[in-house]
Structure formats: structure tokens, C-alpha cells
Amino acid sequence: MDDGAADDGDAVIVGKASAWWILIAGIVGLTASFTLTVEKLELLVNPAYVPSCSLNPVMSCSPVMSSWQASVFGFPNPLIGLMAFSVVITTGMLAIGKVSLPRWYWNGLLIGTVLGAALVHWLIFESLYRIGALCPYCMVVWAMTMTLLVVAAGIALRPLATRNAVAHAIYQWRWPLVVLWFTGLILLILVRFWSYWSTLI
Numbered sequence: 163m164d165d166g167a168a169d170d171g172d173a174v175i176v177g178k179a180s181a182w183w184i185l186i187a188g189i190v191g192l193t194a195s196f197t198l199t200v201e202k203l204e205l206l207v208n209p210a211y212v213p214s215c216s217l218n219p220v221m222s223c224s225p226v227m228s229s230w231q232a233s234v235f236g237f238p239n240p241l242i243g244l245m246a247f248s249v250v251i252t253t254g255m256l257a258i259g260k261v262s263l264p265r266w267y268w269n270g271l272l273i274g275t276v277l278g279a280a281l282v283h284w285l286i287f288e289s290l291y292r293i294g295a296l297c298p299y300c301m302v303v304w305a306m307t308m309t310l311l312v313v314a315a316g317i318a319l320r321p322l323a324t325r326n327a328v329a330h331a332i333y334q335w336r337w338p339l340v341v342l343w344f345t346g347l348i349l350l351i352l353v354r355f356w357s358y359w360s361t362l363i
Contacts (some may be wrong), residue, residue, distance in 0.1 A: 173262035185254025191306035195243025196301045220355045226297040229290045272318040275311040275312045290354045312340045
């Protein structure tokens with residue numbers, strides 16, 4: 163994907179591919195967050211409710227939604243997604259419209275996605291090794307967050323890539339790194355729940 167960005171002083175005009183991915187990832191992430199919010203409300207109203215994303219003993223939203231980790235800040239985690247992905251969608255629409263946003267805005271988006279990625283990795287660990295179940299909608303949010311991190315990093319780090327070796331390495335290897343991330347996550351899921359997957363073979 164072309165993460166190109168043209169500088170106009172302190173303003174940045176994002177490349178078409180990056181702009182469209184920001185919008186698409188925002189829409190997908192917001193849809194997943196909204197669905198999770200609705201399912202959480204249904205579960206609060208009726209504890210016996212079976213969420214639509216409860217597919218089998220492993221892909222089961224109920225244990226995840228009922229855990230304390232699902233409201234780590236005192237309110238349902240999907241509300242964070244509703245706010246964050248709304249900002250992402252707005253950013254994507256502005257980028258597609260070739261609206262030049264200041265570099266500090268993209269740096270802020272990068273910081274936000276880094277914090278989101280940190281939360282995602284904690285939730286991955288908790289889902290795999292504490293709760294023992296996976297929420298498909300949550301996994302969609304994980305994937306969108308990580309790909310947004312790559313795009314945001316590509317835009318924010320591009321000016322530094324020619325002056326800083328670390329920034330250059332991250333910029334150059336950003337997509338192979340995210341492929342490696344997805345591969346590692348799939349392997350962790352396979353290993354953690356192999357006792358169940360093996361029964362399907």
C-alpha cells in the first residue's frame with residue numbers, strides 16, 4: 163500500500179491508498195464496535211442472551227463480554243471504539259478529499275493508535291490465557307487497529323525516515339511487520355486452542 167504523503171509546510175496531504183484504507187478501516191471498526199455495544203446491552207438486559215458472535219466453545223463472545231476485562235475502564239470497551247473509529251472515519255474522509263491536515267494531527271493519530279494497539283495486545287493476552295475464549299467482533303477491531311497503526315506510522319514517520327535509522331527501519335518494514343503480527347496471532351490461537359481445533363480435523 164502506498165503510504166505516501168506530500169508536505170506543504172506543516173500540512174500533510176495523504177496518498178489515495180492510505181486515505182481510502184483509513185476510511186475503510188474506520189467504517190469496519192465502527193461497525194464492529196457498534197455491534198459489540200448492542201450485544202453488550204442485550205446481555206445486560208438478559209443474562210441468558212446468546213450473542214450472535216458466539217459460534218463455538220472458542221469463538222464465543224459471552225465469556226468475553228461478561229468478564230471484567232470487557233469494561234477495564236469502568237465502562238464497556240466498545241464505547242472506546244465508537245469514539246475512536248468515528249475520528250478515524252472523519253480523518254479518512256478529509257484525507258480522501260485532499261484536505262491537508264497539520265503534521266501534529268497525524269502525530270496525534272499515531273499516538274492514539276499506539277495506545278489502541280497496546281490495549282489490543284493486553285486484551286489478546288487476556289482473551290487467550292485468562293478468559294479462554296475469543297470474540298470475533300473484537301478480533302475485527304484488533305485487525306483494524308493494527309493496520310491503522312501501520313498506515314498512521316507510515317504517514318507520521320516518513321519525514322524522519324531519511325534522518326533516523328530506527329524510523330527508517332520501521333517505515334521500510336512496516337507492512338512485513340504487520341504480516342508477521344497476523345501470522346504470530348494466528349499461531350498463538352492455534353496453539354492455545356489446539357485441543358479444540360484438533361477435534362475438527
